[in-house]
Amino acid sequence: MSRLPSIYRLAQVALDAIVAILALFLAFFVRFEGTLPAQYWPLVEGILLVGIPARLLINWAFGVYRQIWRLFSLRDFWALFQAGSFYSLSLILLARLLLPKVIALPVLPLGVAVMDWGFCLAGMTCIRFLRSWQTPSTKGKHRLSTAQTKRLLLLGAGRAGAQIVRETRQNDRFNFQVVGFLDDDRSKLGRQVEGIQVLDKISQLVSWTNRLAVDEVLITMPSAPSDRIQRAVNLAKLEGIPIKIVPPMQELLSDRSLTRQIRDIRLEDLLGRPEVLLDFNQKLSNDFPSATEQIQDHVVLVTGAGGTIGSELCRQLARLQPRQLILVGRGENSIFHIDRELRQTFPNLEVVPVIADVRDTARIQKILRHFQPQVIFHAAAHKHVPLMEQNPTEAIENNTIASAKLALLADQMGVQTFVLISTDKAVAPTSFMGLSKRLAELLVSGVARQSQTRFLSVRFGNVLGSRGSVVLIFQEQIARGGPVTVTDPTMTRFFMTTPEATRLVLQSLAVGKTGQILVLDMGEPMRIYTLAEQLIRLEGYVPERDIKIQTTGIRPGEKLHEALVDEDEELCSTPHPRLNCLNKKQLHYLPVDFTLEQIETILKSEQLECLWQLLSPNFSSIAPHERAVDNTLN
Structure with missing residues (x-):
């Protein structure tokens, strides 16, 4: 019984049959100016008895009756268009070229066939759109009487805004009622989007929120520059109006509804950086395949997979469909969370969580031998500058020795x-953390x-919102009522969003x-003081006035200003405008x-300041046996 068509689908088929019959007669009447010549009656009867059922069967074959009419979309229209066109072309072939030669039937006029195709397609499309428009109106009336319904004002009357309106109408679980649009495009003012009026410019936000008793404002401009978002946020925040945003284009998941992806405003939305949209399918160099080709159907391993950079790398990698994604990390909670997230978001991806410390060479060797990864992203590292100043041995062992030994294992495997x-921090390092990464x-x-493996180093600045970052510290201080502590009013740092950095x-x-060191285009550095003001x-x-900003002084190992390129390094372009590589005058x-022997000797002797000698330009030119008796390193 469950396999039989439902009454709902039978009703759809019946409505389409009525439309098809009306379209056929209308086409004849228009073609012959309101009459149907008697000579064509046998042809009409044949089409009614055979053609109309054939049209419905073709619709069924093209999946037209698997559609949900109240969610009718452009993709559904395309299926309807294909089915109608296939039927009409078949009808022309049979009724004009084949059947008249076999049986005594008049030739179907071409004008009738073309008009029948147009009228039928228009009629079937209209009844589906009527259904999709009828559904929200009845649901809207129901929600107006619901006390929990939020009155929503949308900023941006584009495609994203239109989709939000449709989704809130079609799903009762979204307790929103869209009451209007604001948009700075003058051509849209006074017009309607999905039946909702575009009321005014965004600058009139406060006036309209009061007039319409708005509960929440939503920014539906995925491609809007940060300054426009900043102005809207300032207007809403000053009046205490809750405001949220639809994420920028590069963060949107195409297989999820926009409404489910609405989130709070983040600092990166106000950062002022141009949007980075990358095509991973693009072949940028004759020397290498595209990024997608190097990841898709390959085994990929990420160390530090539970960290900020590592976990975002895993999310981006998952989109490229690797055959297997190995998550290596020593923190079980962070690995547990990213493993669960990836399994939920990408159910068809084979994800393997592995708890291991990159410093345990024997354990890492077993992992590499077992999984045989083709690509490794090494993101495991200690990163906090002041903390590593107090624990320099940990920085060297984890960031330097473990990285080198992992690279050697990658070569062997x-x-x-x-x-x-x-x-x-690796540029002209002044801290043990920077030294360890250099x-x-x-x-x-x-x-x-001396390896067949391709080794790359990718250098970039701070990422917004990473664990223990200045952004999170400022947010905690603001939540406590201040003060927000800034080490120096003139201090600057390079900032980039985590998704942007990992995509590059x-x-x-x-x-x-x-062997290359690649440098990401980080844009212009940003004053930490300005960052604190924006977060407040x-x-x-x-x-x-409300939250004080207090200066505390530079901490050990910190620089006032960071750089991405050293004095003896030359920045060169690559085929991608946001990626540069370094050329160095001396051996790099x-x-x-x-x-490694020298580093371990220094660590045992606890004369850690000798580590800086390893960066000396002369170090690479001394023969190994001469270095062995070099007293400065022992």
């Missing part, structure tokens, strides 16, 4: 590509010189040559085995 995640860059480049890391696969405003407060690698 025949890994195709190894990507080291580096940092701007040594890692040089050692990985050293491994690359993935794109580096398509351009990076082995984002929470609806006024800096210095270290002999791996000997350097």
Whole structure:
């Protein structure tokens, strides 16, 4: 019984049959100016008895009756268009060329066939749109009487706004009633989108929220520049109006409704950086396949997979459909969370969580031998500068030695590509954390010189919202009522959103040559003080009036300003405009085995300041046996 067509589908078929019959007669009447010549009656009867049922069967074959009419969309229309066109072409072939030669039937006029196609397609489309329009109106009346319904004002009368209106009408679980649009496009003012009027410019936000008793404002401009978003947020926050946003285009999941992706305003929405949209299918160099080709159907391993960069790398990688994604990390909670998230978001992806410390070389070797990854992203690292100043041995062991030994293992196991995640702290380092990452860059480049594996290092600045980052610290201080502590009013840092940084890391696969250090285009540096002010405003407060900003002084190991390129490094372009590579006047690698011996000797002697000697330009030019008796390193 469950296989029989439902009454609902039979009703759809019946309505389409009525439309098809009316379209046929209308086509004849229009063609012959209100009459139907007697000579064509046998043809009409044949079409009614055979053609109409055939049309309905063709519709069924093209999936037309699997559609939900109240959710009728452009994709559904395309199926209807294909079915109607196939029927009409078949009708022309049979009724004009074949049947008149076999049986005594008049030739079907071409004008009738064309008009029948147009009238039928228009009629079937109209009844589906009437159903989709009828559904929200009845539901809207129901929700108006619901006390929990939120009155929603949308900023941006484009496609995203129209989709939000449709989704809120079609799903009772979304307790929203859209009461109007605001948009700065003058051509839209006074017009309607999905039956909702475009009332005014966004600058009139406060006036309309009061007039319409708005409960919440939603920014539906995925491609809007940050300054427009900033102005809207400032207007809403000053009046205490809750405001949310539809994420930017690069964050939207195409297989999810927009309404489910609505979120709070984040700092990155106000950052002022241009949107980065990358095509991972694009082949950027004759030397390498596209990023997608290097990931799709490959085994990919990510160390530090539970961290901010590592977990976002896993999300971006999952979209490229690797055969297997290995999540390596030593924190079981963070690995548990990213593993569960990926399984929910990408149910067809094979995800393997592995708890391991990258410093445990024997354990890592077993993992690589078992899974045989073709691509490794090494994101595991200690990153906090002041904390590593107090624990320099941990920084060197985790960031330098473990990275070099993992690179050596990658070479031994025949890994195709190894990507080291580096940092701007590695440029002219003044901290042990920066030193540890600079040594890692040089050692990985050293491994690359004698390996078939491609080794890349990707260097970028701060990412917004990473665990323990300045953004989260400021947010905690604001939540406590202040003060917000800034080390120096003039201090600047490079900032990038986590998705943006990881997307560029993935794109580096398509351009990076082995041994290269690639540098992401981070834009202009941002004053930390300005960052604090923006976060305070984002929470609806006024800096210095509601929340004080206090200067505390630079901490050990910190720089006033970071750089992405050292004095003896030259920035060169790559085939991708947002990725650059470094050329260095002097040798930019270290002999791996000997350097590791020297580092371990220094760590045992606890004369950690000797580590800085490894960066000396002369170090790479001294013969190994001479270095062994170099007293400065012992």
